[in-house]
Amino acid sequence: MSETSTQPGxxxxxxxxxxxxxxxxxSKERAAYDRELVHxxxxxxxxxxxxxxxxxxxxxxxxxxxRVSDRLYVHGSTGSRPLRMTGQxxxxxxxxxxxxxxxxxxxxxxxxxHSINYRSVVVHGIAHQVTDPDEKRAALDxxxxxxVPGRSLDSRPANGKELAATAVIRLDLDEVSAKLRTGGxxxxxxxxxxxxxxxxxxxxxxxxxxxxxxxxxxxxxxxDYLAAL
Amino acid sequence: MSETSTQPGxxxxxxxxxxxxxxxxxSKERAAYDRELVHxxxxxxxxxxxxxxxxxxxxxxxxxxxRVSDRLYVHGSTGSRPLRMTGQxxxxxxxxxxxxxxxxxxxxxxxxxHSINYRSVVVHGIAHQVTDPDEKRAALDxxxxxxVPGRSLDSRPANGKELAATAVIRLDLDEVSAKLRTGGxxxxxxxxxxxxxxxxxxxxxxxxxxxxxxxxxxxxxxxDYLAAL
Numbered sequence: 487m488s489e490t491s492t493q494p495g496x497x498x499x500x501x502x503x504x505x506x507x508x509x510x511x512x513s514k515e516r517a518a519y520d521r522e523l524v525h526x527x528x529x530x531x532x533x534x535x536x537x538x539x540x541x542x543x544x545x546x547x548x549x550x551x552x553r554v555s556d557r558l559y560v561h562g563s564t565g566s567r568p569l570r571m572t573g574q575x576x577x578x579x580x581x582x583x584x585x586x587x588x589x590x591x592x593x594x595x596x597x598x599x600h601s602i603n604y605r606s607v608v609v610h611g612i613a614h615q616v617t618d619p620d621e622k623r624a625a626l627d628x629x630x631x632x633x634v635p636g637r638s639l640d641s642r643p644a645n646g647k648e649l650a651a652t653a654v655i656r657l658d659l660d661e662v663s664a665k666l667r668t669g670g671x672x673x674x675x676x677x678x679x680x681x682x683x684x685x686x687x688x689x690x691x692x693x694x695x696x697x698x699x700x701x702x703x704x705x706x707x708x709x710d711y712l713a714a715l
Numbered sequence: 716m717s718e719t720s721t722q723p724g725x726x727x728x729x730x731x732x733x734x735x736x737x738x739x740x741x742s743k744e745r746a747a748y749d750r751e752l753v754h755x756x757x758x759x760x761x762x763x764x765x766x767x768x769x770x771x772x773x774x775x776x777x778x779x780x781x782r783v784s785d786r787l788y789v790h791g792s793t794g795s796r797p798l799r800m801t802g803q804x805x806x807x808x809x810x811x812x813x814x815x816x817x818x819x820x821x822x823x824x825x826x827x828x829h830s831i832n833y834r835s836v837v838v839h840g841i842a843h844q845v846t847d848p849d850e851k852r853a854a855l856d857x858x859x860x861x862x863v864p865g866r867s868l869d870s871r872p873a874n875g876k877e878l879a880a881t882a883v884i885r886l887d888l889d890e891v892s893a894k895l896r897t898g899g900x901x902x903x904x905x906x907x908x909x910x911x912x913x914x915x916x917x918x919x920x921x922x923x924x925x926x927x928x929x930x931x932x933x934x935x936x937x938x939d940y941l942a943a944l
Contacts, residue, residue: 507774511799512792532817532831535764537773544773545736546766548815548835563741570740586777588761590926593941597859597870598877602761606777630826640911641826648827670928682869683935685927687944690919697819698914699899706912712822715916 498556507610508663518664521556527607527664528553531585532633536560538568538581538613551583552628556659558583558609559616559625561652569615569653578612583657591687594671595680603667603686610661616654625654636711727785736839737892747893750785756836756893757782760814761862765789767797767810767842780812781857785888787812787838788845788854790881798844798882807841812886820916823900824909832896832915839890845883854883865940 501519502508510517518524534551537544547568552559560583562569572579590603616622626649627638644652671684693715696708730748731737739746747753763780766773776797781788789812791798801808819832845851855878856867873881900913922944925937 507769507772510795512795532820533815533833535766535775535813535815537764537766537775537811539768539771539773542768543736543809543839544766544768544775544811545839546764546773546775546811546813546837548813548833550831566739566741580772582766582773582775584764584775584777586762586764591761591862593863593866593870595871596873596877597855597867598873598881600859600862600866600870602779602862604762604777608775610772610774626826630829633820633829633831634822634916637822637829638826641822641829642824642906642909642911644825644827648825652827670926673928673930677871678930679932680871681935682871683927683938683941684931685925687863687925687941688923690921690923692919694917694919696914696916697899698912699902701902701907702913703908706910709912712912712916 502660502662504663505661508608508661510665516665516667518666520664524607524659524662524664525553527587527605528558528585529632530587534560535584536568536581537584538571538579540567540571550629550632552625552632554624554628558657558659559628559654560613560657561626561629561654564651564653566653569655572613572655573615573653578614581611581613581657583609588689589668590689592671593684593687595673595677595682595684599671599673601667601671603669605664605666607662607664609657609659611657613655613657616656621656622649622654625656626652634712634715640709640711731889731891733892734890737837737890739894745894745896747895749893753836753888753891753893754782756816756834757787757814758861759816763789763812763814765797765810765812767800767808769796769800779858779861781854781861783853783857787886787888788857788883789842789886790855790858790883793880793882798884801842801884802844802882807843810840810842810886812838817918818897819918821900822913822916824902824906824911824913828900828902830896830900832898834893834895836891836893838886838888840886842884842886845885851878851883854885855881863941863944869938869940
């Protein structure tokens with residue numbers, strides 16, 4: 487995908503193009519490339535796992551992220567390792583960014599067919615540091631709105647000192663795939679008569695009751711966009 | 716850590732030794748090396764993110780795992796990429812294995828101080844394929860029991876064909892660290908009078924009601940070890 491294809495108004499394909507890296511060697515039927523599905527999985531997550539290579543060895547770190555159209559943004563202190571490495575790397579830092587939701591535990595009659603129901607997205611690409619001030623501000627808004635939609639409008643925006651202390655990296659959604667498992671166990675026909683309970687334990691989603699900060703002033707109630715969660 | 720330190724009966728240190736790779740450049744106060752804490756974080760997770768290097772670029776894949784004392788095990792089809800690569804690699808495949816729990820969304824008055832409460836473990840090391848049949852069987856039990864404790868005793872063990880189709884890799888817990896954020900937002904003193912709601916939204920944990928398989932025979936009730944979840 488060219489840079490221009492991520493600009494508003496440019497028609498986009500409804501699916502990402504599979505590549506050698508995004509076609510699994512196994513369970514090909516679980517792979518998907520639909521753009522809306524990929525975006526939905528990304529938008530539902532809070533933390534991605536960002537992989538990069540340091541001194542020849544892999545490093546995988548959990549970090550927040552945000553999405554603007556077909557770009558992902560990750561931020562961090564200007565002193566943190568991947569951000570520093572991206573700033574120094576020219577023409578960018580090869581990364582792999584992965585987001586996974588565990589939806590359920592799949593208990594089969596056979597040990598072999600135990601599994602989990604999950605939805606994941608894997609993005610391969612080159613991360614670049616964002617230097618344009620407008621793009622950086624928009625990326626930081628996207629990061630806050632990724633935690634809670636609408637929150638960037640109900641918080642104090644970053645000031646100059648905070649902007650200077652924060653590095654943001656950009657990763658275009660181009661070489662990307664989703665992978666999903668849904669449904670019940672796939673037991674072997676000869677195991678169906680075994681006496682073991684079999685089925686799926688769905689993981690609970692959602693939130694427990696909000697915990698106001700100790701220093702929250704009396705009279706500041708929970709805003710509607712949080713109550714709706 | 717030497718190989719022998721993972722054998723039963725050998726005294727172990729109560730903490731992992733920090734290394735250059737496991738001491739963060741930022742937020743050092745969030746890092747921890749306590750062995751029991753590391754094990755607890757690992758045992759609570761279902762999916763790890765396994766990073767390795769392929770053709771010079773990072774790859775991060777979600778996968779199940781299990782722990783036996785100070786060793787982690789990951790399994791997969793003998794045809795899957797990381798498993799194949801581990802089998803071919805001599806003296807092993809450099810990996811980074813990361814497990815993360817998102818515990819809450821931290822909403823500060825300033826966009827800059829938005830964060831999440833989390834607990835993560837990052838393991839650096841060299842993965843080796845398990846060739847010893849007894850170790851392989853024990854690892855597969857650990858993988859099933861990691862999904863639901865006790866489940867390996869209530870399912871059909873892998874047969875010869877299944878064992879042959881499954882590759883298991885081992886990663887010693889040696890160069891490992893935990894990282895945690897807990898508590899409320901850390902707003903700047905000058906922001907305390909701002910009118911924004913501030914606090915933590917805790918993520919729900921646990922399970923929804925079990926979904927029995929369509930072909931579960933009538934009369935097979937939910938076992939106690941599942942009802943207890």
